[in-house]
Amino acid sequence: MEIERQALPEGAVSGFGVAADPETVEQLQEYRGNDVPWTWPLLMRDRGGIDDTVVKVRSAGVAGSITIDPHEWNTIATVDRPTALTDSEGAGTLFDPGIQSWGLTRIKDLGIDAILTPSLLADRLDALSAVVEVVQEARWPVVPFIALDITLLDQVDAVRAALRPLRALTPKPGLALAVVGPFDGLAAHGRVAGLRSVLADHPGAWLVYVDPLVATDALSLGAAAAFVGAKSSWRRPPRPSASGGGPHAAGFIPGLFHRELLEMRSPAIYEDWYADLPTPVCPDCNTAVDSYTSDDEDKLAVVEHNLHAIDEFVRELNDREYPERAAWLRRSRADALAAHLSLTSGGEPIDADVILRRLCELDDPQQRRTTTSGAWL
Numbered sequence: 001m002e003i004e005r006q007a008l009p010e011g012a013v014s015g016f017g018v019a020a021d022p023e024t025v026e027q028l029q030e031y032r033g034n035d036v037p038w039t040w041p042l043l044m045r046d047r048g049g050i051d052d053t054v055v056k057v058r059s060a061g062v063a064g065s066i067t068i069d070p071h072e073w074n075t076i077a078t079v080d081r082p083t084a085l086t087d088s089e090g091a092g093t094l095f096d097p098g099i100q101s102w103g104l105t106r107i108k109d110l111g112i113d114a115i116l117t118p119s120l121l122a123d124r125l126d127a128l129s130a131v132v133e134v135v136q137e138a139r140w141p142v143v144p145f146i147a148l149d150i151t152l153l154d155q156v157d158a159v160r161a162a163l164r165p166l167r168a169l170t171p172k173p174g175l176a177l178a179v180v181g182p183f184d185g186l187a188a189h190g191r192v193a194g195l196r197s198v199l200a201d202h203p204g205a206w207l208v209y210v211d212p213l214v215a216t217d218a219l220s221l222g223a224a225a226a227f228v229g230a231k232s233s234w235r236r237p238p239r240p241s242a243s244g245g246g247p248h249a250a251g252f253i254p255g256l257f258h259r260e261l262l263e264m265r266s267p268a269i270y271e272d273w274y275a276d277l278p279t280p281v282c283p284d285c286n287t288a289v290d291s292y293t294s295d296d297e298d299k300l301a302v303v304e305h306n307l308h309a310i311d312e313f314v315r316e317l318n319d320r321e322y323p324e325r326a327a328w329l330r331r332s333r334a335d336a337l338a339a340h341l342s343l344t345s346g347g348e349p350i351d352a353d354v355i356l357r358r359l360c361e362l363d364d365p366q367q368r369r370t371t372t373s374g375a376w377l
């Protein structure tokens with residue numbers, strides 16, 4: 001399939017972005033040293049007090065672009081109330097300014113670069129269509145935002161039809177997409193393929209709150225930017241009713257991006273996997289993947305490593321033209337999956353990341369499946 005590079009308006013984010021809460025950004029900047037500017041494009045949620053927040057992260061050294069997510073998607077959308085601009089009776093707010101005017105005012109007031117529309121979470125097709133009807137009026141730097149319940153990917157043709165009005169929007173991005181659901185929700189049959197087909201319809205889109213696997217896959221398919229979460233629940237965001245994000249971080253150390261395996265496991269897990277083997281070392285941090293503790297300082301070191309290592313991974317990908325990008329990524333993933341097979345835990349094969357397995361299975365010309373350890377069936 002031919003993918004065209006989409007022209008982006010001046011200042012629009014492309015490539016790797018970071019989705020993080022302001023506390024993480026401030027702590028990380030302190031850890032990095034405040035003379036090291038933060039140049040990664042940043043996506044932050046508005047959880048109240050956002051005006052002060054933007055000022056604070058700017059003074060902490062955030063020098064790149066800032067996009068705000070109004071974070072209204074902790075509420076479920078209905079046909080009558082698709083966005084937070086509609087009151088609970090389904091009427092416009094008292095001073096209903098229209099979504100574009102609302103967004104531009106917020107951008108100016110906050111001194112930010114872009115804002116996502118205040119869309120509610122779409123977990124039904126009729127509500128999704130209602131959200132689209134409102135957000136299609138938005139144009140950069142107000143970005144039409146769809147928070148899609150992951151189960152809707154099971155009806156992907158209907159989802160693609162509902163999103164059709166956003167396809168022709170210019171300038172790009174005419175869509176920022178988040179997929180919301182259980183930690184391994186994307187692993188269910190057909191959902192990764194479904195997400196790919198949605199992204200293929202919307203070249204130049206943003207994918208937000210994702211992990212490096214899903215981010216790089218999107219960027220190889222024509223997405224303009226992918227915002228990777230700085231913490232687990234921002235990489236695979238749960239539904240508002242669900243508690244917590246992923247499985248508990250082993251040893252209370254956050255997941256560390258391990259480029260060779262394309263995993264984000266706790267360093268305590270790597271310690272087990274490499275018990276009898278030389279442990280891989282990140283050349284930039286000069287730190288072995290299993291040598292972090294649960295100290296606050298080490299937790300920040302993990303996040304810092306993740307951001308620079310994922311950024312580097314994305315750059316290597318984006319330095320290539322589209323057909324080559326996908327081929328290079330396929331090879332990287334196949335190598336990473338194969339690398340799992342030489343590792344053991346207590347004499348047993350280890351479990352490979354299930355999304356990595358799904359991506360490799362989709363890419364396999366023979367359409368083979370994999371075992372939990374990542375061997376081909």
Ligand SMILES: [Zn+2]
Pocket residue numbers: 282283284285286304305306308309
């Ligand atoms: Zn590193």
